[in-house]
């Protein structure tokens with residue numbers, strides 16, 4: 001059976017994303033994003049699902065950087081999931097949850113709830129965890145401490161926690177994109193999620209810093225009328241001011257336009273790496289509907 005690594009433990013948003021694309025495959029939780037990617041390169045699993053970008057916080061740098069610098073895997077698919085954050089507490093603490101002293105969660109989840117936290121738990125400290133699921137697990141295992149987790153309803157059920165406050169995320173339009181990684185390009189199993197189109201992701205390194213360099217790169221896409229859905233710069237880690245660009249093109253790899261862009265950029269002495277050309281899905285179902293037992 002196909003094996004899928006995801007950022008665990010059970011009850012994470014990544015698990016929600018994974019269930020929606022791989023409802024009947026074997027899903028295996030890993031503790032960290034790099035652990036998921038290593039599992040693919042060591043052939044312990046066939047695919048890994050990890051978060052890559054959030055509407056509120058932007059890119060998940062750990063994923064982008066590990067993909068570029070450590071495990072050169074290919075993006076085989078993408079799934080976008082609506083994110084609703086809940087404040088979860090142990091049933092021992094339901095009487096006075098405003099006395100919570102510490103809030104545990106993934107850094108992006110805490111960042112998505114700053115307004116709520118500042119107004120209702122202004123004195124609480126934050127404790128950053130590898131995932132929202134591991135925060136929920138910690139709160140469940142420490143019933144005597146005045147602590148809460150920020151996580152989803154799946155985690156509330158999984159760890160038997162109480163939802164003290166519902167939908168505490170500051171912005172309505174809170175979505176996260178997850179990528180499906182593999183060490184080669186392979187066709188994805190038919191997904192029950194909604195197909196929303198194809199994307200191609202390129203990594204571009206400029207030969208040197210000179211006036212108009214990025215303009216030249218972008219014009220290779222512009223005059224071909226290729227729509228870019230994202231451009232992100234990340235440090236090359238070789239010195240201050242050295243960056244590479246990760247560029248998402250809103251179309252499938254073709255035989256003319258994208259190869260033409262790559263040839264043009266290479267003629268400008270840019271280094272271009274294809275990170276993947278893949279189908280994108282969207283999940284707009286409720287947690288109850290997506291819980292699938294294997």
Ligand SMILES: O=C(O)C(=O)Cc1ccccc1
Nearest residue numbers: 012013014106108109131132
């Ligand atoms: O921690 C999780 O549940 C994850 O899957 C990572 C994450 C954290 C916050 C928002 C979306 C995804």
